[in-house]
Amino acid sequence: MWQGRTRLLAQNTLPCDVRQMVLEAPELVNLAKAGQFVHVRCGDDYDPLLRRPISINRLDPVQGRLTLLYKIMGHGTEQLSRYGAGDYVDIMGPLGTGFALQGEKPLLIGGGLGIAPLLALADALAPRTVTMVMGARNAAGLICHDDFADVCGGLHVATNDGSAGYGGHAPVLAEELFARHGHDMIYACGPVPMLRYIQQMSARLAIPCQLSLEEFMACGVGACLGCTCQPAGEGAPYKKVCTDGPVFWSGEVILHDH
Amino acid sequence: MTTKPDLAVKIAGLHLKNPVMTASGTFGFGKEYAPFVDLNQLGAIVVKGTTLNPRLGNAGRRLVETPAGMLNSIGLENPGVEHFIAHELPNLKKFAVPVIVNISGHSIDEYRELAAILDIDGVAAVEVNISCPNVREGGLVFGTDCASAGSVVRAVRRATGRTVIAKLSPNVTDIVSIAKAVADAGADALSLINTLLGMAIDIRTRRPKLGNIVGGLSGPAVKPVALRLVWQVAKAVPLPIIGMGGIMTGEDAVEFLLAGATAVAVGTANFVNPRATLEVAEGIGQYLCENNLSSVQEIIGALN
Numbered sequence: 001m002w003q004g005r006t007r008l009l010a011q012n013t014l015p016c017d018v019r020q021m022v023l024e025a026p027e028l029v030n031l032a033k034a035g036q037f038v039h040v041r042c043g044d045d046y047d048p049l050l051r052r053p054i055s056i057n058r059l060d061p062v063q064g065r066l067t068l069l070y071k072i073m074g075h076g077t078e079q080l081s082r083y084g085a086g087d088y089v090d091i092m093g094p095l096g097t098g099f100a101l102q103g104e105k106p107l108l109i110g111g112g113l114g115i116a117p118l119l120a121l122a123d124a125l126a127p128r129t130v131t132m133v134m135g136a137r138n139a140a141g142l143i144c145h146d147d148f149a150d151v152c153g154g155l156h157v158a159t160n161d162g163s164a165g166y167g168g169h170a171p172v173l174a175e176e177l178f179a180r181h182g183h184d185m186i187y188a189c190g191p192v193p194m195l196r197y198i199q200q201m202s203a204r205l206a207i208p209c210q211l212s213l214e215e216f217m218a219c220g221v222g223a224c225l226g227c228t229c230q231p232a233g234e235g236a237p238y239k240k241v242c243t244d245g246p247v248f249w250s251g252e253v254i255l256h257d258h
Numbered sequence: 259m260t261t262k263p264d265l266a267v268k269i270a271g272l273h274l275k276n277p278v279m280t281a282s283g284t285f286g287f288g289k290e291y292a293p294f295v296d297l298n299q300l301g302a303i304v305v306k307g308t309t310l311n312p313r314l315g316n317a318g319r320r321l322v323e324t325p326a327g328m329l330n331s332i333g334l335e336n337p338g339v340e341h342f343i344a345h346e347l348p349n350l351k352k353f354a355v356p357v358i359v360n361i362s363g364h365s366i367d368e369y370r371e372l373a374a375i376l377d378i379d380g381v382a383a384v385e386v387n388i389s390c391p392n393v394r395e396g397g398l399v400f401g402t403d404c405a406s407a408g409s410v411v412r413a414v415r416r417a418t419g420r421t422v423i424a425k426l427s428p429n430v431t432d433i434v435s436i437a438k439a440v441a442d443a444g445a446d447a448l449s450l451i452n453t454l455l456g457m458a459i460d461i462r463t464r465r466p467k468l469g470n471i472v473g474g475l476s477g478p479a480v481k482p483v484a485l486r487l488v489w490q491v492a493k494a495v496p497l498p499i500i501g502m503g504g505i506m507t508g509e510d511a512v513e514f515l516l517a518g519a520t521a522v523a524v525g526t527a528n529f530v531n532p533r534a535t536l537e538v539a540e541g542i543g544q545y546l547c548e549n550n551l552s553s554v555q556e557i558i559g560a561l562n
Contacts, residue, residue, distance in 0.1 A: 001293040001294065003532055005295055013364075041530070046326040046477070046478045046506070047325050047326050048323055049323060049326055049327060049328060049477050049478070049526070049530060050323050050328060050529060050530065051529070051530065065527070092294075092532060094303070123400060216319065216321045216322070216323075217321070218321055218328060218330070218526075218529040219284075219286075219290070219528065219529045219532075220529075221286075221290045221291065221293075221532070222286060222290045223284065223285055223286035223290040223291065223306075223528070223529075224283070224284060224286075224330070224332070224334045225283075225306075225335045226320045226321035226330055226332060226528060227320075227321070228315070228320060228335075230317070235314070236335075237312070237314060237335075238314060238315060238335065250550075256318075
């Protein structure tokens with residue numbers, strides 16, 4: 001694990017209040033795996049106080065760079081968006097348990113900004129034939145579309161309003177693909193209702209599935225016990241999203257809305 | 259000044275190489291922060307609040323960030339004392355740092371039993387958390403009543419040969435009377451303060467943000483309150499005080515030492531900066547150098 005100030009190479013504005021940060025952090029990148037996250041300090045003062053956990057969108061081990069995607073949601077991410085190229089950003093990581101790489105024909109399902117960790121995963125799954133289903137409210141919300149097109153054998157798009165690709169929810173489209181392609185592993189990240197649907201789908205189809213979860217965090221290293229997630233199984237201790245996750249096997253966890 | 263200032267302090271029977279400890283519940287069992295901090299450089303390690311039996315902790319959202327602070331309602335999630343002794347203590351014993359176990363019980367008997375179980379090699383002290391749950395008889399919070407606070411500490415005192423530290427709640431009308439009660443009951447030292455009760459509401463859903471509705475406020479937001487309580491108690495009670503509450507920097511720690519604390523604990527700051535403990539210790543040393551002081555003893559209670 002590494003913590004320190006890293007140089008921001010670029011901060012790009014994407015649609016729907018999403019920002020993309022490219023950071024130079026060779027030590028961290030060397031240790032990082034798809035599905036892990038970094039804990040980012042948004043500024044130097046005490047408000048906001050806590051770091052923000054942001055999943056690793058992409059790793060470039062050759063150049064020692066990592067890419068993060070985040071949406072401006074509040075005070076912290078708003079402050080983060082003010083950093084510019086050349087500024088130094090305090091990050092720690094890589095943190096958490098990433099994806100288990102398995103299956104011959106994996107299917108990736110990302111909803112909204114939930115696509116973020118799936119790009120690093122698609123890179124890591126190569127040379128397998130990766131199929132990606134990305135969902136968004138509308139065409140403008142299809143973040144990283146071209147990056148996925150580059151690395152995935154198949155890319156399918158779903159929008160709620162039908163402004164691009166399939167008109168409907170991403171997991172419904174994904175379920176249609178199963179009948180045709182015989183996928184043997186599912187990876188998903190996105191809104192909780194979507195993940196819950198995918199949990200049920202993976203159980204119904206008896207296909208192993210990993211989900212990447214999001215939670216409010218303080219420490220990020222398993223010390224504060226603030227980012228818990230309900231485990232499947234009566235009386236079992238809570239799972240820590242920061243260290244046991246953020247990636248969980250679908251059957252391990254019970255998902256709740258906030 | 260060319261020589262490094264002496265940072266060593268003594269808390270009752272405990273010898274600390276510097277006055278900076280970890281606050282219970284913010285540093286896990288040490289191993290969580292070992293990638294960032296050489297644990298040997300800490301004054302002491304106070305581990306996660308431990309109970310007789312494992313506790314799952316509270317359901318629902320446990321954390322809310324607030325201006326310059328945070329609310330938590332973890333609910334004393336911990337694997338229980340036996341697990342601690344079997345699986346965490348052996349690792350902690352490898353370090354040349356006093357290990358302090360924070361203990362909580364549902365009853366005076368539970369506190370007594372915990373203290374007796376932890377009267378073992380490798381445990382330097384117990385920090386009696388009387389700023390948490392209900393008494394078995396129901397209703398009373400131990401730490402807000404002089405008689406029950408005294409009873410808990412007396413029971414622990416009888417059950418252990420270790421140093422006994424009482425961790426007091428700020429959620430009381432008169433902390434000095436509680437401090438005097440636990441001092442009379444045999445506490446060797448005091449930890450001040452535990453978190454301040456608070457809450458936050460989501461106005462969109464009109465629901466409390468925390469699953470447990472209320473939680474404990476910590477971070478820089480509470481520092482002025484903590485400092486005032488430390489100062490009040492230090493004037494009135496002749497026990498060493500471990501001051502805590504929003505310490506982020508060496509300067510913050512120096513304020514607590516000037517107010518009368520013999521040592522300090524770093525809590526929420528660990529979440530912001532995993533090296534906060536060491537940087538606070540360095541900052542104290544730097545203050546001493548800048549002021550041509552040779553020992554941290556010279557600033558303890560040295561408020562003009």
